[in-house]
Amino acid sequence: MGMTNNQTAVPHYLKQFSCIGSSCEDTCCAWWGISIDKQSYNRYQTVNHSGMRNKLNDHLTVKKNGSAQDYAEMQLNPETGNCSMLDGGLCTIQATLGEEYLSQTCRTYPRVVNQAGAATEMSLQLSCPEAARVILLDRQAMDFEEASPGDPGILAFRHVTSSGHNEKKRDYYLPQIRGMMMEIIRYRQFSLPHRLILLGVFCDNVNLIMEEKKFRDIPAFLLEFRHEAAHNEELLDYNVFPVDPAFQLQYLNNCLMGVLEDTLWNTRYRECMNDYTRGMKATDASLESILDVYTESYEQYTAPFLDSNPQILENYILNAIYSRVLGEMSQGIPVFDCYRMLILDFAMIKLHLIGMASYHKELSRELAVKLIQSYTKNYEHASLFHKKILDDLRKKDYASLGYMCLFIKN
Template identity: 35%
Template structure:
């Protein structure tokens, strides 16, 4: 009898990934929140090994807020170094060593693979919080493309979200046009006739209009909105409006430094990210005694002399980052209830990465290279992108200061 299979949609890069084990510069087993699915939690409560069962009861606790079957419990990490308490003396997983991979949670089994289920199809991607995954995802200069394939239905890897856009209950919501919107967003972000910051601004204008249609109950007008934007992209209508956006590097630097500070001083910072942040500060000579004007001047100099010349021929790195994020996080519908809120978070992540890389480029100067970029994006993803509480706090910070507007997003993006 043939094994049952299921459909899979994934970027072509998935074929290239394999864990490099001890050669990796990071560890998967620490430095962030490790969640446990419900089935694994129940399995741990019945662990046949008495000593391990005692450890599991001590270190694995229920999640009491916003829990679901995937995010049902969490592992309490060692307070001294943030490592998983279930690692043995050889820094290997004691559970896997004793019982095999089948005893691991979905998160630990699948990482760095992320799988969402959309209309019954498994959608697989890699998260760039893994160094090797980051290299594979980001460093391909070709436009990211996707494959339809199949896998054995017994594979345990559903560690993301489940979305049914064909549900008749969603007929009057934006999710009705999820696929049309996804295709438009990805094609826009890969439209190399425009600079990447311009694509991001156009996306913001689109998300603002999309939110308006949804709030006014005009969901059937979404395909027409998409068509209008496609026509305008082809005709170049947006270019005049894009040229009116001012360069405000000092404002970019001040806001994003404040956002980054929130995470740096909230505890539990990954060492690799801390090293990158320190390099950013040194690169723009950011010290407490410095005047804002002087820091802004250093920031602009680092951008003009080192970051821009490097990135002009490597804009595909950030393009790949954004497209991968759109696909794996079901943009624009994952996160806040408002599409524009999700766009704001999208911009903040991009802008923080750019800010930090500019400072790092200012430090390393002509020696600034893709190794620095991968280190920053990987550690940023591990520290920032996997921290839902921090991301919610950023949105609140922006709203409190009235920064969550399209004009302000455009200033953050302009470069």
């Protein structure tokens, strides 16, 4: 099948999504600096509707060191944290002036558009509740289909990566590496935690090859890894990987409590955190009794729930790899660091779910979607969250694959 320039493989869930507007539980315009591109800003100055023109002018501030894409900022309503142009859950720019007046940011969200060589890749962000539902609940969501992602010309690109035609260079191999990462996450004969550990073995080895600049060895290594994952006794035996729930609980919970104060802003996430802290309350504050609560909640509610809804965390990981890892690697981030960030999010989400399940005495799809959506939204603009924890892991020497296993496995 021939692919035209504008045809590309997109995740199945893209077609399932449409914005639910005023019925949205967590509108996209809440508590973000809403960035306005220069072209939209100029258009807002010449709007015929004088009421709208004045209102826009009142709420727009030109940035000091802005760029064409990030030129001005829309003020937020100090009471609700929503965009000032939002009225009763509806965007007044869209309602009064029409969709073509939306800024690049607003038109693009919740889509992530990446230019990967000649292909345009499109995915959705989990910070949007409706996107979170279509990504996490459907077992087919991360199947890829050939489709036209539409005209990306009007959308804001997140990552632009070169096509890397030179076989001697690192860039050339990045798409293959990402492809293999997604392949490993689909080895469904293993449990998801097992797959994540295999992914770690893979990323650790690729990292070494990259550090030694032996880029041309990558294709052979991919084949070798595929073979190992099917035959190597040690990789096939989940029992050989270390487990230490006390360490997992203590380290992750301390990290979370350490960053929370400065970073918690999203209301839905706050509700999840309240469930979490109440759920983790033990009869006394000793580590042993909290650990009992943790282990019991995992075994009684969390594991059975995840077993009967295996696509939730699998799709979470696949979507993260698809939408961000190529961009990160091509910015020079080592592949094992990309892996650490994936595992950090996975382990944090699991931690929250265990606490929430303990409070509710069950887990539901609604709760899982609410947590993953609001966790993503709360931290996605707090780039310090990941950096702080990764720095701490390095400082304490917890950054190796062995420690990653301890965060993954229960």
